[in-house]
Amino acid sequence: MNKESISGLILAGGRGTRMGHVDKGLQPFGGTTMVAHVLARLEPQVATVAINANRNENTYAAYGVPVWPDDTPDYAGPLAGLQAGLRRCATTYLLTAPCDSPFLPADLAERLLDGLRAAGADLAVAVTEENGRRQVHPVFCLLKTSLEPVLSAYLDGGGRRMDGWYPQIKVTEVLFDDADAFRNINTLDELHELDTGSTKPPRLADVVSCLSAYDPDALPVRDAQRIIREFVTPVRATEMVALRAALGRVLAADIVSPIDVPSHDNSAMDGFALRGSDLPADAPARLAVIGTAYAGRAFDGSPRPGECVRIMTGAVMPAGCDSVVPQEFVSVEGDTMVIAPGTIRAGDNRRLAGEDLKSGSAALRAGKVVRPADLGLLASLGVAEVPVQRRLRVAFFSTGDELRSIGQSLDEGCVYDSNRYTIYGMLQRLGCDLIDMGVVRDDPQALEQALRDACENADAIITSGGVSVGAADYTKQIMARLGDVTFWKIGMRPGRPLAFGRIHSNGRSAFLFGLPGNPVAVMVSFYFFARDALLRMMGADAPLELVRARAAATIRKKPGRTEYQRGILARAADGQPTVTITGAQGSGILRSMSEANCMVVLHDEQGTVQAGELVDVLLFEGLI
Ligand SMILES: Nc1nc2c(c(=O)[nH]1)N[C@H]1C(S)=C(S)[C@@H](COP(=O)(O)OP(=O)(O)OC[C@H]3O[C@@H](n4cnc5c(N)ncnc54)[C@H](O)[C@@H]3O)O[C@H]1N2
Ligand code: MOO
Ligand SMILES: [Mg+2]
Numbered sequence: 001m002n003k004e005s006i007s008g009l010i011l012a013g014g015r016g017t018r019m020g021h022v023d024k025g026l027q028p029f030g031g032t033t034m035v036a037h038v039l040a041r042l043e044p045q046v047a048t049v050a051i052n053a054n055r056n057e058n059t060y061a062a063y064g065v066p067v068w069p070d071d072t073p074d075y076a077g078p079l080a081g082l083q084a085g086l087r088r089c090a091t092t093y094l095l096t097a098p099c100d101s102p103f104l105p106a107d108l109a110e111r112l113l114d115g116l117r118a119a120g121a122d123l124a125v126a127v128t129e130e131n132g133r134r135q136v137h138p139v140f141c142l143l144k145t146s147l148e149p150v151l152s153a154y155l156d157g158g159g160r161r162m163d164g165w166y167p168q169i170k171v172t173e174v175l176f177d178d179a180d181a182f183r184n185i186n187t188l189d190e191l192h193e194l195d196t197g198s199t200k201p202p203r204l205a206d207v208v209s210c211l212s213a214y215d216p217d218a219l220p221v222r223d224a225q226r227i228i229r230e231f232v233t234p235v236r237a238t239e240m241v242a243l244r245a246a247l248g249r250v251l252a253a254d255i256v257s258p259i260d261v262p263s264h265d266n267s268a269m270d271g272f273a274l275r276g277s278d279l280p281a282d283a284p285a286r287l288a289v290i291g292t293a294y295a296g297r298a299f300d301g302s303p304r305p306g307e308c309v310r311i312m313t314g315a316v317m318p319a320g321c322d323s324v325v326p327q328e329f330v331s332v333e334g335d336t337m338v339i340a341p342g343t344i345r346a347g348d349n350r351r352l353a354g355e356d357l358k359s360g361s362a363a364l365r366a367g368k369v370v371r372p373a374d375l376g377l378l379a380s381l382g383v384a385e386v387p388v389q390r391r392l393r394v395a396f397f398s399t400g401d402e403l404r405s406i407g408q409s410l411d412e413g414c415v416y417d418s419n420r421y422t423i424y425g426m427l428q429r430l431g432c433d434l435i436d437m438g439v440v441r442d443d444p445q446a447l448e449q450a451l452r453d454a455c456e457n458a459d460a461i462i463t464s465g466g467v468s469v470g471a472a473d474y475t476k477q478i479m480a481r482l483g484d485v486t487f488w489k490i491g492m493r494p495g496r497p498l499a500f501g502r503i504h505s506n507g508r509s510a511f512l513f514g515l516p517g518n519p520v521a522v523m524v525s526f527y528f529f530a531r532d533a534l535l536r537m538m539g540a541d542a543p544l545e546l547v548r549a550r551a552a553a554t555i556r557k558k559p560g561r562t563e564y565q566r567g568i569l570a571r572a573a574d575g576q577p578t579v580t581i582t583g584a585q586g587s588g589i590l591r592s593m594s595e596a597n598c599m600v601v602l603h604d605e606q607g608t609v610q611a612g613e614l615v616d617v618l619l620f621e622g623l624i
Contacts, residue, residue: 005092006109008046009068009085010038011139012053012060012099015075022456022506023056025099027191031239031390034185037102039063045109047091051099052081077160078139079151086148095142101184104140105176112142115174122147122169128179136173137182138162143169204484204501207231217489220604221528221562224490228500228529232511234539235459237390243378246370248431249388250540255364260354261380265317267293269349272330272337273321274308276346280339287337293318308337317350324349357381367541369431389539392430395454395510396423396462397437399447399475400517403465405439418590419464419515419522426526427462430534442472451482451512452505460534461510462526465517467497479503479514487514491561491604494521494587498529511537518587524564524599527618546601546616552580555609557602566596569617579617597621 012025025035042049050066060067068088070080085094095109116124123143127136154165185191207230208214238252287308293299295314302319309318323346331338357363403417404410417439427434440450454461466475479485485501499514515525535542549569557563565581572578582592601616
């Protein structure tokens, strides 16, 4: 096929009306954007590719291809894009594909060109057949560049239909088998569905109805956690990344070992490889040293009974040898190695092929968050690229008229916005892509706009403030209006009020966590509700691990609610892990959170804890 004669043109110039006027080509899909998928499919088929776009030209240009806007104003439709393409195209033929068809056929150009030549046509258009119905795909066409004057005349006459000018040229239809390859994505929900693999998520009312006694104003922590867990859905999109870039990411598939690790039986010591049957029962054995085995350079030969081979750690075991004696335990006399009885047993100091990993076994499971040891493990398998879940996009903002951003003057009654920084820190550590939307005033319009923007750009939204019962707390009304959102008073301290659900805007939807405004409450709610949900959306399997420690002193606690107290875990004089509460526990006192290295989790049923009793503790830092 002569691909040098064809230029590709991606049609991305539409208004995106059915997607709420968003720029379709730039919508996230499969870990990148829709247009990136189209580009990747088209590029190998043609000499050059250009994009027809009428907005966000710089973003499109970042894909490293020319961006050609329509020559006519007012989004005149795909034909206007085609016209712009024909006018700038330097090859004999132009091939078009829309920006919202990420699965287009890999042989589109070849088949259309063959069809065009065979029919002696001016334009070849793709058709498919499904259930006996013939479907023409006019935006997938290959045509002669010389048709530009004919097309321009049609457009000048007010024509807009993609096939409206066909009567003036010779058109041929080329049949493709795979109708799905021409599938285009018209609504953001369709896009989200493909991206997340979920059709419609359940409604909150359905999830809640599974609980035997549900009272949103006195909801136990465990019930809230369960509802959230059942309501959120994982994002399905994955991507391949280079091994190092996989650190901290979530594995999207099991990694099956392609080899045995180690690949050969080898020595665990520097010493002498021998046959276990040569080991002396009661008298010293004298074995002839017949050669040396180095790591990476095996001994070429097989020692007979009564012979041994000097061997280095990691060197392949010589044939017939099954044991290694460390060199410091033997004496060497010329070419003879002397070993005393009882020095080692048969089979000692030999590492078996596949003892680390067997070929064909799962080395790592999907859902694992990749840690340094995993990077090493993957490297030991020779794995260069790793399938990971695409990063979760999380938008967050603070609400409140009293909030000032760093750098602004602190007017009377105002406080600096600290929640956005704690939230930033917690999200960053989870490995999310962040959209920091700043501070939003307690103003219904501003709040609605912020929530909509967040919803249209993120998988999840985290807000702080405005979810209690104050007069300026508009947040609740607006959240409720935008989707399926519920407001809870949870049996816990701090972090009692919480808004949770899913909101929608212009065809997009996002999970919403309306965290309480108090600076410690926001963190506690994040750690015990949002964290798990976000990890689930990321496809990760990483439950919180609590450890047990002794209470240093009495901790007062009311049964019937969960309390999270800030603590310092240290070893007491007797060496036992012991936790001390960090002074004032008010839900606005961030200092005690910062001083703490853990949180003591006092469960619903627990009452006051006496000094010396064991309690559950959540450590802030883990070894990673
Ligand atoms: N009558 C009642 N009053 C309150 C109740 C209640 O049940 N009945 N619940 C209390 C509890 S518990 C909490 S927690 C808070 C939660 O209130 P909101 O989520 O509505 O948050 P705000 O009123 O906007 O703010 C509360 C507090 O936190 C400060 N704040 C807010 N955002 C930030 C920020 N980004 N950085 C720093 N500080 C922030 C804000 O200035 C307030 O002091 O409601 C109780 N009231
Ligand atoms: O639940 Mo609120 O968090 O106590 O301040
Ligand atoms: Mg409030």
